[in-house]
């Protein structure tokens with residue numbers, strides 16, 4: 073199988089597995105225990121924390137809290153900041169701002185807070201899934217406490233003007249969170265240069281295992297606890313997942329060292345893929361953002377459904393993904409494509425090809441050949 077679905081999840085790198093195995097076998101001590109076994113795992117966790125802090129430019133490792141996934145980090149940021157501000161203002165600060173292309177972890181948490189009396193303004197994006205800082209500014213109210221804008225979109229890869237939005241929020245004393253699950257490890261992220269208060273990341277998008285993530289919490293930012301308990305410096309209850317945290321530490325270190333060269337190579341492969349795909353009949357790029365992730369390509373195909381392409385390519389040995397969900401034969405565009413106001417005739421034939429560690433030129437060339445044949449077959453059988 074040639075894997076081109078890295079925005080969905082990534083393979084675990086052997087270096088990561090090797091570092092994790094001792095903690096799955098003998099390193100089972102509870103990192104909160106005083107004995108030697110516990111202290112060994114504590115040391116390994118703290119080393120991983122240092123590595124995550126280093127990758128994202130945090131001033132201090134204590135600003136990193138490990139979570140069970142990127143979704144939990146997002147929810148912890150949204151609930152934690154909103155609830156804390158609400159309590160401190162006796163319910164006066166109750167307005168949130170987010171965008172129409174966020175991950176469900178963020179939108180779901182905002183929706184739940186709305187049910188508890190908060191109000192949320194959802195800012196629209198343009199046809200390239202780009203968030204305009206002026207639109208965020210226009211959405212702010214005197215009672216706004218929290219703004220959340222993703223760093224890079226998971227479907228089309230658009231990179232957002234995070235530093236600009238963070239500066240705006242800082243000026244107004246509003247907490248700013250960015251969901252950087254798709255950005256960390258793929259493009260340079262420096263939380264201090266960006267000026268963000270909170271940032272979520274996830275292990276399984278960067279060749280670490282599933283079930284581990286982290287939230288960067290800038291020193292001084294207060295969050296209500298989502299899971300009560302004394303672990304993670306009194307910020308998140310739950311015994312730490314030592315092996316996965318160690319794996320995340322190795323993965324972020326590899327990403328830090330390889331990002332520049334690897335990013336350039338992914339860009340080259342992505343451009344090769346797009347040149348090949350766009351030479352086929354009835355194909356367009358879904359968006360043309362000014363800045364986008366190096367390994368993400370999103371294309372639309374006339375007259376076929378994304379689902380047909382995913383299934384056909386799978387039979388040929390290629391794993392890719394289509395944005396639209398298929399419900400009983402009816403195609404519904406994803407919330408991101410809808411927010412971009414992509415016409416349905418194109419959106420139904422949407423395909424996301426996301427490259428990453430292990431992607432090769434030969435893989436791309438084989439994929440284009442398969443895609444060309446499949447398109448011909450599908451269009452022939454539909455008499456298009």
Ligand code: PLP
Pocket residue numbers: 079080141142143144146175177222224225226251253254274275276283284285
């Ligand atoms: N945010 C974005 C942008 C994502 O793409 C994802 C995963 O697809 C998440 C959050 C959730 O991460 P996790 O799967 O670790 O919960």
